Amino acid sequence: MTAGAHIKTDASEGKGAAPKPLPAPNSDFYRLADTLNAEERALLSQVRTFMETKVAPIINKYWIEDAFPFELLPSIRDLGLGGLGMQGYGCRGGSAMLFGLAAMEMSRVDSSIATFFGVHNGLAMGSIYAAGSEEQKQKWLPLMARFEKIGCFGLTEPLVGSGASGGLTTTAKREGDAWLLNGQKKWIGNSPWCDLSIIWARDVADNQVKGFIVENKTTPGFSVEKIHNKIALKVVQNGLITLKDVRVPEENHLQEGKSFRETARVLRMTRYLVAWEATGCQMGAYEHALKYAQERLQFGKPIASYQLIQDLLAKMIANITACQCLVVRMAQLHAEGKLTDAHAALSKAFTTAKMRETVAWAREILGGNGISTDYDVARFFADAEALYSYEGTYQMQNLIVGKAVTGISAFV
CATH class of the missing domain: 1.20.140.10 (Butyryl-CoA Dehydrogenase, subunit A, domain 3)
Incomplete structure (x- = not known):
């Protein structure tokens, strides 16, 4: 029996009255969708169609297998949402409302896909957008907006979570025209397979937190171990990042990121x-x-x-x-x-x-x-x-x- 089946639920109906169809499930009880403008409604519809037709049919399988559905990446790219909420640099642009609506619609079907998108678009791209130089934005954001480069965000550590503002143990030491990074980052979504990591480390010279773009697959001393046995967001691939004398050129130091x-x-x-x-x-x-x-x-x-x-x-x-x-x-x-x-x-x-x-x-x-x-x-x-x-x-x-x-x- 479907949700729209004709089931008599009102005792006041007479025996000869036609049964009323049950309402379809709708979580917008206060009709907030009615307050959206045309662009917002269009994006909401676009994301909902993608999530219901592409993600919903397969996501339980990947959740059970603790795996990421890489087959969806072309469709995610075709959505054209890369850089949502950011202006210029090949980004989608749009308001923070649009960014929020997209995240809500994704999470309505699957929170793992929403988290993947949030890590890449909000944390990784957002770090470069907020703390990068003009040259860094021009170099990285267009590639990331097109999902040609996928990013992650390395802040949390094995022994440092809430105390990240003043207690990071991952260090950065300036050596000439480069920085030497040492430490570990834990629970970093996308890190086992993505292309670049935004690593936040404590500068040993001034004790301030600074950000660095690390190219995962080509940087010596950078390694990632996938975290297994999770009970939540199993589709998101989380990793333990180890940085052992990782040399990052000054051009990959986020130039506007001078403190926490x-x-x-x-x-x-x-x-x-x-x-x-x-x-x-x-x-x-x-x-x-x-x-x-x-x-x-x-x-x-x-x-x-x-x-x-x-x-x-x-x-x-x-x-x-x-x-x-x-x-x-x-x-x-x-x-x-x-x-x-x-x-x-x-x-x-x-x-x-x-x-x-x-x-x-x-x-x-x-x-x-x-x-x-x-x-x-x-x-x-x-x-x-x-x-x-x-x-x-x-x-x-x-x-x-x-x-x-x-x-x-x-x-x-």
Whole structure:
């Protein structure tokens, strides 16, 4: 029985009345799509078509196999989204709203593909766009916008996560017209196979964090070990990067990246992006759970007709709607030049926390089937854990917000 099947659900209908068709699952309860302009609606439709026709049919297979669907790269390239949100240098351009909408639509079907795109477009390209010289932008961004070069972002270390601003153990030492990098980076998405890495390291001369473009496949001393046995974002290939006397020419040192301030500028936009991804993850889990509830029969009728299920669905759509309204307003603040680190931190913390609730309720609605990837919800449920933690933990985001509202820093 399909979601659109004619099932009589209203006891007030007479015996001779035609049964009403059930509504198709729709996670846009407040009709925010109606507020989008023509360009935004077109992009939303473009990404949705790609995700539903190209990604959805194969993604569970790759998730189970802990593998990346390289067969999709030509189609991703043909979307023409490289450099979304960046102006010039062969980039797609467009607003932060467009970037967020694309991430949300991707995550609505699969958070791994959204993460791959966010790492390449938001973190790697974003680092060069924000902290690179004009020459570096001209050299790298067009190639990356065309997906001829894929990038990753190396900040987190085996022993340094939240303390990256002042505690990086990866070092950079200037030697003539080059830099010598030593250290390790962990959980770096795309790194086992991509072409270049943005490595953030502490300059031993002034103790400041600086960024470097490392060409993975041709740089001696650079190696990557794929991380196995993950329970979340299994399609994303994460790696442990080891840098052993890696020599990087000065021309690959991000010229405008003189301290962690530039890194933080990139992180502000990636936290912005994660909020959209977390919203999309909820949307996908909810739509699958609602369709299941409309189709699954128990005691002779769909489980969607029971009060306890409707209570869960109502709480899920409330979470989603609150997150959608929040990220749209965040995009408006960005457009007005008013988006702060605290705004991005609040959105990342709130949306990922609500996402955790929503995907858990979706899994609950499916009962035993909720732990099988055959029904998709299990994948959303597991992937949500990675979104909740990466780009800054919930607690760290709240401390950023706490400092903004009190004027007092609680960081150690």
